[in-house]
Structure formats: structure tokens, C-alpha cells
Amino acid sequence: MTDFLLSKWTRREALTFALAAGAGTVWAPHAFSADQLPLITKPIPSTGERLPVIGIGTNSFSEAKREELRAVLKRLSELGGSVVDTAASYGESEQVIGELVAELGIRDTVFLATKLVGGADAKASFERSLERLKTQRLDLLQVHNLNGFEELWPQLLEWKKAKRIRYIGATTSFQADHSRMAELMRKYPLDFVQVDYSIANRGAAQTVFPMALERKIAVIVNVPLGGRGGVNLAASSERPLPPFAEKLGVSDWAQLMLKYVVSHPAVTCTIAGSTKVEHLEDNQAAGRGSLPDAALRARIEQYWDSPG
Numbered sequence: 111m112t113d114f115l116l117s118k119w120t121r122r123e124a125l126t127f128a129l130a131a132g133a134g135t136v137w138a139p140h141a142f143s144a145d146q147l148p149l150i151t152k153p154i155p156s157t158g159e160r161l162p163v164i165g166i167g168t169n170s171f172s173e174a175k176r177e178e179l180r181a182v183l184k185r186l187s188e189l190g191g192s193v194v195d196t197a198a199s200y201g202e203s204e205q206v207i208g209e210l211v212a213e214l215g216i217r218d219t220v221f222l223a224t225k226l227v228g229g230a231d232a233k234a235s236f237e238r239s240l241e242r243l244k245t246q247r248l249d250l251l252q253v254h255n256l257n258g259f260e261e262l263w264p265q266l267l268e269w270k271k272a273k274r275i276r277y278i279g280a281t282t283s284f285q286a287d288h289s290r291m292a293e294l295m296r297k298y299p300l301d302f303v304q305v306d307y308s309i310a311n312r313g314a315a316q317t318v319f320p321m322a323l324e325r326k327i328a329v330i331v332n333v334p335l336g337g338r339g340g341v342n343l344a345a346s347s348e349r350p351l352p353p354f355a356e357k358l359g360v361s362d363w364a365q366l367m368l369k370y371v372v373s374h375p376a377v378t379c380t381i382a383g384s385t386k387v388e389h390l391e392d393n394q395a396a397g398r399g400s401l402p403d404a405a406l407r408a409r410i411e412q413y414w415d416s417p418g
């Protein structure tokens with residue numbers, strides 16, 4: 111089947127496919143068309159299940175944006191994307207996602223991740239999340255900002271055993287929490303952690319990432335563009351893309367920043383926040399083709415750090 115398809119590709123497409131395959135890329139038949147490159151996926155270390163490297167963050171999802179968000183989630187699914195990250199504390203986000211995923215009939219293609227905190231309301235919060243997300247089982251439940259982690263752990267294991275959640279995780283977006291997160295990763299058999307990391311914020315690579323590789327824990331990167339408003343994008347708006355960006359087939363800074371983030375060997379995927387279809391499509395394109403190797407990653411860092 112591959113031979114047949116290869117015969118229809120141009121030499122360049124076939125070469126890109128071969129390079130991407132070497133980098134751990136898999137081909138997603140449902141999403142392929144002549145102008146699209148193969149989808150890049152990475153395995154969850156605790157099971158080997160593969161996830162597309164670019165998912166979506168939803169802390170700005172709201173009822174008021176429902177129509178645009180329907181199109182965003184529809185496009186995510188059409189383009190082969192899967193990871194949708196939300197939280198009990200993200201206002202209307204869970205509710206809107208639950209309703210749209212049900213309306214679009216895409217529950218089977220979406221990897222649903224949400225968050226809760228420890229405390230007297232934890233069990234009720236979990237049940238509310240399932241109800242709002244209109245699902246019997248979450249793909250991933252994360253302890254938000256490590257809040258109440260130790261106290262929640264036995265309950266998380268129980269929910270996992272009862273198959274109400276598939277994976278257990280913990281999140282932070284504060285560098286000050288990285289050493290505590292690394293300690294918890296050493297002590298508890300977590301499936302996932304979620305942590306802040308970007309071209310302008312590389313601290314996790316010194317603490318959380320080495321522990322993730324050692325303990326075989328999946329890493330989701332949050333705030334890959336610098337946070338709400340795309341802070342890193344604003345900082346780069348006056349700068350041309352580096353000349354070597356062409357090698358990676360990226361057409362803008364957002365794609366370069368996302369490819370940089372997910373090319374770290376410890377990183378499983380990232381969840382770029384996007385409430386606009388054009389941003390979603392732009393970001394999904396970064397999850398296809400090839401990723402920078404160690405040498406190219408170093409050149410991206412050098413270019414970012416150099417003045418001007």
C-alpha cells in the first residue's frame with residue numbers, strides 16, 4: 111500500500127516522508143492528502159499508545175465563542191489532532207467542549223484531559239467534570255498546579271483501577287514548582303506531567319525533562335507560545351524567521367516555536383491555546399513533516415538568544 115502511494119508522491123514528498131518516518135513519525139491515512147505531510151506522533155511511555163504532537167489548550171474557551179470553537183474542534187479532528195486539555199477551573203471550558211464533542215461525534219478521536227485540585231470538593235469536582243464533558247471515562251486526569259497531590263494520590267489510583275480514568279498526571283506552569291514536580295515524579299508512578307516550556311522559557315529541560323526520561327513519564331508542554339496572548343510571538347513579531355527555518359518547512363514563528371518544543375526527546379506533545387480556526391490550522395501544520403534534530407535545536411536557541 112505504501113509503495114502504491116509512494117509512486118504518486120513527488121521525490122521531495124517521498125524524501126520528507128522517509129526522513130519523518132526515521133524521526134518516529136507515523137502516517138495517518140485518514141488525514142493525508144497530496145498537500146499534507148505525515149502526522150508526527152510520539153508514544154506515551156507507560157503504554158506505548160501514540161499521540162499527535164500538537165494538541166490544543168482551552169483555558170480561553172467560553173460560551174460566547176461557541177460557533178468559532180465548534181469549527182476549531184471540528185478542524186482539529188479532521189487534521190488528525192487529538193489532545194484537548196481543559197480543567198475544572200476553566201470557567202465554561204469543560205461544558206463547551208463536552209457539548210461540542212458530542213454534537214460533532216468526535217469523542218473517539220479526542221484524547222480528553224482535565225484537571226482537579228485536592229480538598230473536600232475533589233470527588234464532586236471529578237463527577238462534575240465527567241458530566242460536563244459528557245463522558246464516562248477521562249483519558250487523563252491531572253492534579254492542577256500540584257495542589258493537594260499527595261492527598262489525592264490514593265483516590266486517583268482508585269479511579270484508574272475502576273477504569274474511570276485512563277492516565278494520571280500532574281501539572282504546573284511555574285518554574286518555582288519544577289523541583290517539587292521532579293521529586294513527585296521520582297516518588298510516584300505518574301503516567302504524565304504537564305509543565306511550562308518554550309523557546310523563551312527552557313528551565314524544565316534542566317529538571318523535569320531528565321526525570322521524565324529516567325522514569326518514563328509522558329510530558330505535555332503548556333504555554334508553548336509564552337502564554338495567553340502568545341507572548342513569545344509578540345516578542346518575535348519584528349524578527350525575520352531564521353534562514354534555516356526553511357529546512358523544517360515552517361512558514362511562521364508559531365510553527366517554529368511549536369516544532370522546537372515538541373522536538374525535545376522528553377516531550378510527548380504540546381497544547382497550544384487556540385480559539386481561532388486559522389491559529390489551529392497553523393499550529394496543526396507544525397505537527398506534520400519533520401522535527402529539528404539536536405544540532406538544529408541548538409541553532410534555534412542561539413538565534414532566539416542573539417540580540418536583534
Ligand SMILES: NC(=O)c1ccc[n+]([C@@H]2O[C@H](COP(=O)([O-])OP(=O)(O)OC[C@H]3O[C@@H](n4cnc5c(N)ncnc54)[C@H](OP(=O)(O)O)[C@@H]3O)[C@@H](O)[C@H]2O)c1
Binds near residue numbers: 195390392
Ligand atoms: N498550570 C496549568 O495546568 C496550566 C497553566 C497554563 C496553561 N495551561 C494549559 O496550557 C494551554 C496553553 O497555554 P496558553 O493557551 O495560556 O498559552 P499558549 O498556548 O502559549 O498561547 C496561546 C495564545 O497564543 C495565541 N495563538 C495560538 N496559536 C497562534 C498562532 N498560530 N498564531 C498567532 N497566535 C496564536 C492564542 O490566540 P487565540 O486564542 O486567539 O487563538 C492565545 O492567545 C492552556 O490553554 C491550558 O490548557 C495549563
